[in-house]
Amino acid sequence: MSPWTRLLIYLVAAPILGGLLAGWDRRITARMQSRQGPPILQPFYDVLKLWKKENVVVRRSQNYYIFFFLLFTVFTGGLFFAGADLLLVIFALTLAAIFFVLGAYKASSPYSFVGAERELIQMMAYEPMVLLTAIGMYMVTKSFHVHDIAGHGSLLIFALPGVFLGFLYTLEIKFRKSPFDLSCSHHAHQELVRGITTEFSGRSLAMIEIAHWYENVFLLAWVFLFFAAMPALGIVMSVAVFLFMIFVDNVFARLKWQAALKSAWAVTVVLGFGNILVLSLWSGKPAAPPAVVDAPSAPVMVETTTPKLAAQPLPATTTTDRRN
Amino acid sequence: MSAVLGLILIPLAVGGLLCLLRSDALRTALVVTAVVVVGALSCSLAMRPSPMDLAELPFNAHTVSQGVMAVGIAISLFLIYVGIRARNALVVLLALAQGGLMVWFKAGPGAHVAVEQHLFVDNFGVIMALINGLVGGGICLYALGYMREYHGKAHADVRDRRPFFFGLLFLFMGAMFGLIFANNLTWLFLFWEVTTLCSFLLIGYTQTDEAKRNALRALVMNLAGGLAFALAIVFLHQKTGTIELQAALKSDKALALLPAALLCFAGITKAAQLPFSSWLLGAMVAPTPVSALLHSSTMVKAGVYLVLRMAPVVEGTKVGLLVALVGAVTFVIGSLAAITASDAKRVLAWSTVANLGLIVLCGGIGTYEAVWAGVLLIIFHAVAKCLLFLCVGVVEHKLHSRDIESMAGLVVSMPRVSVMMQIGMAGMFLAPFGMLISKWAVLKAVVDASPVLSVFVVFGSAATLFFWVKWMGKLLEVVTPPPRVSKELETGEAVALYGLSAATALACLLFPLISRHYIEPFVAGVYGLSASLEQGNVIIMIIMMALVLLFPITFLNYGRGVRVTDAYLGGANVQSSTRFRTSADTVQEVAIGNYYLHNLLNEAKLAWWGVAGSAVLLGLMFLLALLRL
Structure with a gap:
């Protein structure tokens, strides 16, 4: 399948799949709480209804930020499914999240402000682990490209069990689920009201919802990458992770932000960094720059217009023996 | 050739002349002319093929070397005098030690050393020259309007010594050019000492007790680096028989390791890395153009310049690893400390310390990838950081505060400055802007060289994200619309900022x-x-950039099709969204303040751990360099 086809499928199918996942989430949660729960399609009805509502704002420019949040979230997922550089995907994701946060700041209400600050703390909490996940995948597959990682022959989970568990932990934050529903809770909490989304309504709130659908599909696809060598297992595991998230959401009470930050960083150091440390010791030498031409940081021979300067042309192999 | 000499000599000459000029109009004319000339010269240098052949000098190099020696001795004597007057034994000792060392070297072992190329220009030098010429020039233009206002109302108690101030700015700039182009290490050392001296005098410009104290601290730390530099020259000559930078890089790496370690140490002091960061934080007592100059185009960039130059020597050695670790630790500690600060200049200072840490990390790793990333970082950091400092300077004059909390609603009161500030901040951390591209490159270089170090980069960059976004949010948030400031920018300031x-x-x-x-x-x-x-x-980055640039266009639709209402405050709003009636039937005012995570992070403690940790690392580095590992 060409990158463009994958991209197109993502753009069309992700909101449908994301909406369905949200519907299942509500249904399963309801069953866990001995309730009947809404129909599976309820999230779509909600979004359609929101879309028709009047646009009510506190500050006139606040909704523009939300539009760009949606735009860059879709862009992030698009990059991922087109097989681009994983680090670039993370940076695009961060950019999207920052637009969201700035929109909440712009709204200038105390509750959205608290939500924005907490969202930032959460970003600070999960970002190291997310980056380490990309680095871990690079160390195993020698490429940052999603395309190459997905095409790698072995199951990444065997080399990266710690990274996987750490990634799961931060996924819980990313999904904004309990115990990390600090910045915008789905449940009524007095001190937070609706947090970061307090002042957004109508079409903007619908856009936030759609952005989350896109984002969730992208994140579950990242889980799939750990098992990409066996696609069937990958899909099963992605679904399992999603169910696990719902389970945790219903079992745990909310943590304070201090606890969220500290625990996430502790997990990152112990599981993520520990895994990478073992990996770098195991392989005997650090990952050498890949030889393939289209790899991210492939050495590019640059024509030296300055023969006088090029006094010490080192062979490329010197970069491999660097550990001492 | 003439461009290179012009870049060194013109600022020096202009600096001398400016010291004598009392008239504001004449000074303005001279500064503007000099900035234009220097800017044009550095651009013309960039147009030429590099490296240039500068073996033939149009003057007698021997005479110049003697002149260099004489100026060096004069500086040492002046510093000894400063030390005695301030009753600071450390300054006297350090100045004596390095002055004595150089005199001994010149008279004894280094008397007959042959130097082929005194000056040298390669592409790295050209980049540094462009930064110094254009960014530094911008700062000088900005300083014209800024200092007029500074002495007008804002700081009536400070004695007006503007001729001295502008003279020093240009002297600083000239010394920086010299430092970039020098290949003879004794010349480089002289320019190095001149930048130390200039920064000392500029930090102490206001002559308040605090300024004097901080200036002396900066002096002591930079002199320690200077002593290491002098030792490096002596050792380099003893081991390899040369005192040329380029020749040293091409000599046997095992022999050049100790001098390289000493030069890295000198670079670390000048780049305000831990354990020496306190001098740069203290330097913010000086007027804003000085801070901008120290942080972006000169001084600290001289430090990282030297470290990056040493990269090929320390590459793959334990010494290099320790230099990289010092940078890595500084990056993390600096980023975390910036979260706790609410003084805008302090946040910027910590962020500078942190970003320079990244560059030192690159230098210590020393692979071609890392050096490439390091040079990128230097460029982007210089531009964005300078912009931010100059913006904060303007805001400080208008709001009479540089507390970030007081910048709430700046987007209404000073729209132009606030937009430029946001551009600067985006440039510092946000995709697809410059610093992020370079951080990305650093991350890749680090992962390729030693993945374990990447943990510092990921934690540090997460922390940078937090303090920049909350600052950006503060500018955007408007609880009570503040009045619009009448005249935001003076001409010089506007030119520099735009x-x-x-x-x-x-x-x-x-x-x-x-x-x-x-x-x-x-x-x-x-x-x-x-x-x-x-x-x-690159294509993806450009698409992202285009998308981000679309953002301002959405504002064309500003206020259309929306109904404006009050914010939800958890009670009945009283008249507007700034007050509400509580359940106890009292009227409560709304106050919004950023998180500084004080119960989690303590600036003093962080700094203490950073200083202790990096001091141990530096000690280890010297030990290993002596053992030649």
């Missing part, structure tokens, strides 16, 4: 070209091969 904003955006759009024509040839010249960003990624 120019730098454009440069921040342009540097991002043009960086593939900058990389191809300047950085890659330089790295390839040193290592034989170079890194670059992959074509596909």
Whole structure:
């Protein structure tokens, strides 16, 4: 399948799949709480209804930020499914999240402000682990490209069990689920009201919802990458992770932000960094720059217009023996 | 040739002349002319093929060397005098030690050393010259309006010594050019000492007790670095028989390791890395143009310049690893400390310390990828950081505060400055702007060289995200619309700020070209091969940039099709969204303040751990360098 086809499928199918996942989430949660729960399609009805509502704002420019949040979230997922550089995907994701946060700041209400600050703390909490996940995948597959990682022959989970568990932990934050529903809770909490989304309504709130659908599909696809060598297992595991998230959401009470930050960083150091440390010791030498031409940081021979300067042309192999 | 000499000598001459000029109009004319000339010269230098052959000098190098010696002795004597007057034994000792060492070296072992090339220009030098000439020039223009206002109302108690101030600015600039172009290490050392001296005098400009104290601290720390530099020259000559920078890089790496370690130490002091960061934090007592100069185009950049120059020697050694660790620790500690600060200049200072840490990390790793990333960082950091400092300077004059909390609603009261500030901040941390591109490059270089170090980069960059976004949010948030400030910018300030904003955006759009024509040839010249960003990624970055640039366009639709209402405050709003009636039937005012995580992070404690940790690392580095590991 060409990158463009994958991209197109993502753009069309992700909101449908994301909406369905949200519907299942509500249904399963309801069953866990001995309730009947809404129909599976309820999230779509909600979004359609929101879309028709009047646009009510506190500050006139606040909704523009939300539009760009949606735009860059879709862009992030698009990059991922087109097989681009994983680090670039993370940076695009961060950019999207920052637009969201700035929109909440712009709204200038105390509750959205608290939500924005907490969202930032959460970003600070999960970002190291997310980056380490990309680095871990690079160390195993020698490429940052999603395309190459997905095409790698072995199951990444065997080399990266710690990274996987750490990634799961931060996924819980990313999904904004309990115990990390600090910045915008789905449940009524007095001190937070609706947090970061307090002042957004109508079409903007619908856009936030759609952005989350896109984002969730992208994140579950990242889980799939750990098992990409066996696609069937990958899909099963992605679904399992999603169910696990719902389970945790219903079992745990909310943590304070201090606890969220500290625990996430502790997990990152112990599981993520520990895994990478073992990996770098195991392989005997650090990952050498890949030889393939289209790899991210492939050495590019640059024509030296300055023969006088090029006094010490080192062979490329010197970069491999660097550990001492 | 003439361009190189012109770049060194013109600022020095202009600096001397400015010291004598009392008239404001004449000074303005001279500063503007000099900035234009220096800017044009540095651009013309960039147009020529590098490296240039500068073996033939149009003067007798021997005489000049003697002059260099004489100036060096004069500086040492002056510093000894300063030390005695301030009753600071450390200054006296350090100045005596390095002055004595150089005199001994010149008279004894180094008397007959042959130097082929005194000056040297390669692509790295050209990049540094462009930064120094254009960004530094912008700062000088900005200073014209800023200092007029500074002495007008804001600081009536400070004695007006503007001739001295502008003279020093240009002297600083000239010394920086000299430092960049010098190949003879004794010359480089002189320029190094001149920048130390200039920064000391400029930090102490206001002559308050605090300023004097901080200036002395900066002096002591930089003199310690200077002593290491002098020792490096002596050892280098003893071991390899040369005192030329380029020749040293090509000599046997095992022999050059100790001098390289000493030079890295000198670079670390000047780049305000832990354990020496306190001098740069203290330097913010000086007027804003000084801070901008120290933080962006000169001084600290001289430090990282030297470390990056030493990269090929320390590459793959334990000494290099320890230098990298010092940078890595500084990056994390600096970023975390910036979260706790609410003083805008302090946040910027910590962020400078942190970003320079990244560059030192690159230098310590020393692979071609890392050096490529390090040079990128230097460029983007210089432009964006300068813009931010100058913006904060303007805001400080208008709001009479540089507390970030007082900048709430700046987007209403000073729209132009607030937009430029946001451009600067975006340039510092946000995709697809410059610093992020370089951080990305650093991350890749680190992962390729030693993945374990990447943990520092990921934690540090997460922390940078937090303090920049909350600052940006503060500018945007409008609880009570503040009145619009009447005249935001003076002409000189406007030129500098608009120019730098454009440069921040342009540097991002043009960086593939900058990389191809300047950085890659330089790295390839040193290592034989170079890194670059992959074509596909560059295209994606440009698409992202285009999307981000669409954002301002949405404001054309400003206020259409929306109904404006009050914010929800958890009670009945009283008249507006700034007050509400509580359940106890009292009227409560709304106050919004950023998180500084004081119960989690303590600036003093962080700094203490950072200083202790990095001091141990530096001690280890010297030990290993002596053992030649």
